[in-house]
Amino acid sequence: MNIAIERSGAIAIVQVDNPPVNALSREVRSGLIAAVQTLDADPSVQAVLLTCAGRTFIAGADVNEFGKPPQAPHLPEVIAAIEQAAKPWAAAIHGSALGGGLEVALACRFRVALANAQLGVPEVNLGLVPGAGGCVRLPRLVGARKAAEMVVKGSPIKAPAALDVGLVDAVFENDLQQNALTWLSAVVEQPLPAPVLQRSVAGAALSSEEWEQVAKALLPRDKRLQAPAMALECVKRACEAPVAEAQAFERETFLSLRGSAQARALRHVFFAERGATRPPEIKGVDTKEIQLAGVVGGGTMGAGIAMALRDAGINVVLMERDAESLQRGLDRISTTYQSSVKRGRISAETAEARIAGVRGVTDYTGLAEVDLVIEAVFEDLQVKRDVFAQLSAVCRLDAILATNTSYLDPAAIAHGVVAPERFIGLHFFSPAQIMKLLEIVPTAQTSMQTLATSFALAAKLRKIPVRAGICDGFIGNRILRVLRAQAERVLLAGATPSQVDAAMRAYGMPMGPFEAQDLGGLDIAAFQRKAAKERGEEVFAPVAEQLCEMGRLGQKTNGGWYDYEPGERKAIESAVVADVIAKVSADVAKQAWTEQDIIDCLVLPMVNEAALILQEGIAQRSADVDLVEIHGYGFPRWRGGLLQDAVERGVGEVVERLRHFAAVGMTPEPCQKLLAVAETGTF
Numbered sequence: 001m002n003i004a005i006e007r008s009g010a011i012a013i014v015q016v017d018n019p020p021v022n023a024l025s026r027e028v029r030s031g032l033i034a035a036v037q038t039l040d041a042d043p044s045v046q047a048v049l050l051t052c053a054g055r056t057f058i059a060g061a062d063v064n065e066f067g068k069p070p071q072a073p074h075l076p077e078v079i080a081a082i083e084q085a086a087k088p089w090a091a092a093i094h095g096s097a098l099g100g101g102l103e104v105a106l107a108c109r110f111r112v113a114l115a116n117a118q119l120g121v122p123e124v125n126l127g128l129v130p131g132a133g134g135c136v137r138l139p140r141l142v143g144a145r146k147a148a149e150m151v152v153k154g155s156p157i158k159a160p161a162a163l164d165v166g167l168v169d170a171v172f173e174n175d176l177q178q179n180a181l182t183w184l185s186a187v188v189e190q191p192l193p194a195p196v197l198q199r200s201v202a203g204a205a206l207s208s209e210e211w212e213q214v215a216k217a218l219l220p221r222d223k224r225l226q227a228p229a230m231a232l233e234c235v236k237r238a239c240e241a242p243v244a245e246a247q248a249f250e251r252e253t254f255l256s257l258r259g260s261a262q263a264r265a266l267r268h269v270f271f272a273e274r275g276a277t278r279p280p281e282i283k284g285v286d287t288k289e290i291q292l293a294g295v296v297g298g299g300t301m302g303a304g305i306a307m308a309l310r311d312a313g314i315n316v317v318l319m320e321r322d323a324e325s326l327q328r329g330l331d332r333i334s335t336t337y338q339s340s341v342k343r344g345r346i347s348a349e350t351a352e353a354r355i356a357g358v359r360g361v362t363d364y365t366g367l368a369e370v371d372l373v374i375e376a377v378f379e380d381l382q383v384k385r386d387v388f389a390q391l392s393a394v395c396r397l398d399a400i401l402a403t404n405t406s407y408l409d410p411a412a413i414a415h416g417v418v419a420p421e422r423f424i425g426l427h428f429f430s431p432a433q434i435m436k437l438l439e440i441v442p443t444a445q446t447s448m449q450t451l452a453t454s455f456a457l458a459a460k461l462r463k464i465p466v467r468a469g470i471c472d473g474f475i476g477n478r479i480l481r482v483l484r485a486q487a488e489r490v491l492l493a494g495a496t497p498s499q500v501d502a503a504m505r506a507y508g509m510p511m512g513p514f515e516a517q518d519l520g521g522l523d524i525a526a527f528q529r530k531a532a533k534e535r536g537e538e539v540f541a542p543v544a545e546q547l548c549e550m551g552r553l554g555q556k557t558n559g560g561w562y563d564y565e566p567g568e569r570k571a572i573e574s575a576v577v578a579d580v581i582a583k584v585s586a587d588v589a590k591q592a593w594t595e596q597d598i599i600d601c602l603v604l605p606m607v608n609e610a611a612l613i614l615q616e617g618i619a620q621r622s623a624d625v626d627l628v629e630i631h632g633y634g635f636p637r638w639r640g641g642l643l644q645d646a647v648e649r650g651v652g653e654v655v656e657r658l659r660h661f662a663a664v665g666m667t668p669e670p671c672q673k674l675l676a677v678a679e680t681g682t683f
């Protein structure tokens with residue numbers, strides 16, 4: 001039984017016990033309704049305290065029921081039963097009261113919480129709105145503005161803040177059940193407040209201008225995201241329409257969003273992220289504790305990686321080639337932390353402690369005791385091999401040795417490493433202390449323990465780890481190369497850089513491919529192309545090559561794919577670039593490009609490349625490719641990632657469109673894997 005009933009004098013204690021997070025499974029829902037009936041029928045019961053066993057209050061819906069046909073009793077029935085019970089219920093909240101969990105608490109006459117508890121309605125993150133009265137009841141306790149903020153943003157608030165806004169009635173430091181019982185015994189002797197639904201909205205009503213301001217402040221810039229705007233509309237109705245109408249509107253909105261493509265996409269990402277840190281292949285493998293880590297190279301990446309480690313509480317030894325470079329690296333770290341303090345992200349004490357946890361050295365002996373070392377020196381095979389030869393000589397034999405290389409072959413870097421089973425690629429993305437993606441790249445010799453420890457490290461750093469096989473660019477940069485080549489093909493065939501960038505923004509990318517190159521610098525890709533050419537690989541970047549030769553490297557040189565006024569970021573269409581494109585494409589047939597054609601001609605070859613990556617075993621699962629795109633490249637989360645979006649569109653149609661472009665030489669023919677998926681419908 002998930003629901004137990006105990007007694008403490010005239011108060012009945014209803015305890016939900018559904019590990020791990022007391023999710024609102026069908027059994028819990030029906031158990032709660034049964035408890036209402038039992039206790040209403042018991043004349044000796046004066047009031048009911050709703051508590052949860054384990055580490056949290058009801059933390060939300062049961063994720064195992066996501067995407068499946070809902071089963072009765074539905075949550076609104078549970079909520080109505082509790083709210084209309086003859087005996088007043090009080091929720092005693094510890095851990096998290098989230099989503100449906102908070103809606104259950106809102107059905108109670110009272111709410112009390114432990115000081116470290118959090119309360120929220122995060123449904124928007126799954127493309128939904130609260131569907132069991134959350135939007136209607138919240139403003140009756142906390143007022144229109146706060147309710148709008150909680151529902152539209154989806155971020156939980158802590159118990160003391162909840163007390164301030166009227167969401168809870170009392171907060172206790174400890175001993176929740178005992179304190180709650182004492183508190184409840186006293187308040188039930190007083191006149192009872194009305195059930196939340198029967199109260200009027202707290203605070204002053206908002207004028208239509210004020211609602212517009214609220215919308216402006218809260219809604220995301222990307223207007224294609226459906227749930228936040230609908231969530232706001234639900235709260236607005238709750239404040240302005242009769243209760244029954246507001247409830248019906250909320251439920252209808254919830255039901256229609258639940259079946260939407262965006263909710264499917266966001267659910268897909270939710271499950272992909274949830275599973276990312278423990279893929280089935282490392283199940284049961286022992287991991288090693290990482291307490292002290294070394295980082296070799298204090299440049300852009302090394303400094304970022306050092307901060308990512310410090311943010312997770314791991315002490316760092318930062319190794320540089322000389323005192324001057326070391327100082328630059330350490331300065332980079334302190335400057336970044338200090339600017340976080342200025343922005344109010346961390347306190348000055350925290351920054352100080354994080355900085356103090358980095359010890360700088362210029363001698364390899366300083367790395368003798370580390371549990372793991374991550375190399376982030378220049379992207380040069382010989383330089384990296386020399387580093388690993390030194391590390392092999394000084395580090396403990398069981399220390400993990402990792403490279404952050406972007407394009408070199410980790411197996412080639414590992415050549416000569418002592419105990420190569422502890423060697424692995426850990427590919428961070430820039431800025432490493434912020435970007436969530438971590439590509440984990442084992443070589444053929446990497447042990448399972450090294451692999452599993454790398455996943456555990458990622459979890460500790462709060463990164464999203466994705467296992468990648470060895471190939472040029474691993475998963476993410478290999479797909480990026482296709483995007484860039486396609487973007488140039490489209491230019492040669494008559495589109496302009498700004499048309500291409502606008503189309504990709506319209507698709508949902510934060511930036512178009514040319515804007516992104518101008519921001520990052522065209523020299524990075526040029527360097528990679530040079531290496532690829534040296535390996536005898538074909539590269540396609542005729543315009544970019546010309547621009548690099550002309551010294552047009554992007555914003556930093558006041559010109560790249562666009563022109564820039566010195567010190568300005570505004571991209572100006574460039575006559576010089578148009579000239580280069582015209583010359584390079586003299587013998588290419590031109591066509592008129594619609595936005596959709598541009599999107600298809602860029603995105604669908606990326607889908608095809610991703611399918612090839614799966615076909616070759618470079619990625620293990622299609623969801624991994626989706627995580628790479630979302631967390632490494634800003635792919636819109638609401639599309640669910642590159643491959644989820646292709647599935648949503650229909651892979652048959654993707655294949656058809658690719659064939660259409662392939663016929664005119666704009667894209668490759670669809671690969672075997674993609675053709676197979678077109679038959680089955682899933683990757």
Ligand code: NAI
Pocket residue numbers: 296297298299300301302319320321325329375376377378379380383387404405406407427428429430
């Ligand atoms: P960077 O040029 O900013 O930093 C390299 C640092 O390594 C310099 O501070 C240099 O003094 C130091 N260094 C060079 N040789 C050394 C040695 N023998 N011993 C100790 N320190 C030495 O380069 P960045 O951008 O940080 O890249 C480092 C690595 O990370 C490269 O392999 C790169 O491909 C990879 N990477 C870069 C990304 C980026 O966006 N910049 C993204 C992901 C990976």
